[in-house]
Amino acid sequence: MGPYQAIQVSEHVYWVGAIDWRVRDFHGYSTERGSTYNAYLITGSEPILVDTVKRPFVGEMLARIGSVIDPQKIRVLLSNHSEMDHSGSLPAVIERSQPERLLASPMGVKTLAEHFELPLSPEAVPVGERLTIGDRTLFFAEARMLHWPESMFSYLVDDRLFFSQDAFGMHLSSFERFCDELSEQVIWHEAAKYYANILLPYSPMVAKAVAALPKTEIGEAELIAPDHGPIWRRDVWRIAERYAEWAVQRPTRKAVIVYDTMWESTAKMAYAIAEGLQQGGARPRLVHLTTSNRSVLATEILDAGALIVGSPTINNQLFPTLADGLSYLKGLRPKNLIGAAFGSYGWSGESPRLIESALREMKVDLVSEAQRVKYVPRARDLEACAALGVRIAEKLGEITEEEA
Ligand SMILES: Cc1cc2nc3c(=O)[nH]c(=O)nc-3n(C[C@H](O)[C@H](O)[C@H](O)COP(=O)(O)O)c2cc1C
Ligand SMILES: [Fe+2]
Ligand SMILES: [Fe+2]
Structure with a gap:
């Protein structure tokens, strides 16, 4: 035996x-x-x-x-x-x-x-x-x-x-x-x-x-x-x-940034948003979907208060890992999240809009317009991303105070 x-x-x-x-x-x-x-x-x-x-x-x-x-x-x-x-x-x-x-x-x-x-x-x-x-x-x-x-x-x-x-x-x-x-x-x-x-x-x-x-x-x-x-x-x-x-799923000050990138522009935006979140008193977590499985994203979301999603536009679509990650998350029905979309593009730039509609379907409360950057972000674009991070951190501060 x-x-x-x-x-x-x-x-x-x-x-x-x-x-x-x-x-x-x-x-x-x-x-x-x-x-x-x-x-x-x-x-x-x-x-x-x-x-x-x-x-x-x-x-x-x-x-x-x-x-x-x-x-x-x-x-x-x-x-x-x-x-x-x-x-x-x-x-x-x-x-x-x-x-x-x-x-x-x-x-x-x-x-x-x-x-x-x-x-x-x-x-x-x-x-x-x-x-x-x-x-x-x-x-x-x-x-x-x-x-x-x-x-x-x-x-x-x-x-x-x-x-x-x-x-x-x-x-x-x-x-x-x-x-x-x-x-x-x-x-x-x-x-x-x-x-x-x-x-x-x-x-x-x-x-x-x-x-x-x-x-x-x-x-x-x-x-x-x-x-x-x-x-x-x-x-x-x-x-x-x-x-x-x-x-x-009581919201906390943890903010999950989930993104992917082809030529690093969307990645640079993600890092700038993370800096802003940190400076505003939130706890940023970055999930890069080519190197992390969708189940890592789900685990990070369990005790988060914000979900910020970034994707470049590829052939008028989301980067495939984001399509996967968003479809998976939607099925898990996370609750009580605020969020925003961002991404770099070259000409048509559909991704941020596609992200926003996915977030709305998940009943994520969008606290800002999407941040879109044509090709490579300049210093002022990254400042705008950091400002988005600060805004989300402030909103999380208000929400978690109300909860407490
Ligand atoms: C294979 C491929 C397809 C692309 N398709 C589109 C598109 O349909 N619409 C668009 O706006 N940009 C398109 N782009 C341009 C990228 O969105 C642009 O280069 C962007 O800055 C990439 O961001 P990233 O550095 O975060 O990957 C495409 C780029 C590649 C490489
Ligand atoms: Fe089982
Ligand atoms: Fe089972």
């Missing part, structure tokens, strides 16, 4: 997932630290496997299960989320273990059928209620749109362990299985990046789901075990508190 070992998480639960050391592109999200697909084995008179791993990792998962019990002994499969990174090994496990039951949320039953032709029909769990399986007791709650419509939360009452599927997770490959074994800076950065790229558009539902948790028995959880990255073990509700904050 190979060298793989399970890691004990609580009295009756083992982590039996897979470590993806090499993944760097997770459906367009740059995962520079890799990821894990977490599956969990609940031991007892009727062993339960909670979620699975991406299909190529099924051997690793079965080997880890095999270090605890013979995989043939698994009686029940529990699927909290139908996305392939968690369901992809269901067909192989069903074939291998011949379990008696496959459990999912009522909508998960349908979504699994839309992904696979399984020899075992999925069965809906009683949402909002307990279910006894052998000598273990589980409780289920809805987690609509965290991350998909069929997502659900499950809770092992015996061990006070909350299986949160994608929620509260992060893309981070490591042997450390618990958050408290890793650097705080790393886990909060990766948790924020995950929220910004995966959950941000569903912030209203996140706020509701997080507020509802303490009203159910899941509120008694002592461990939160997500489907990616390390497990929360101490002070476990810190992550839910952060989610509640991220869901609100």
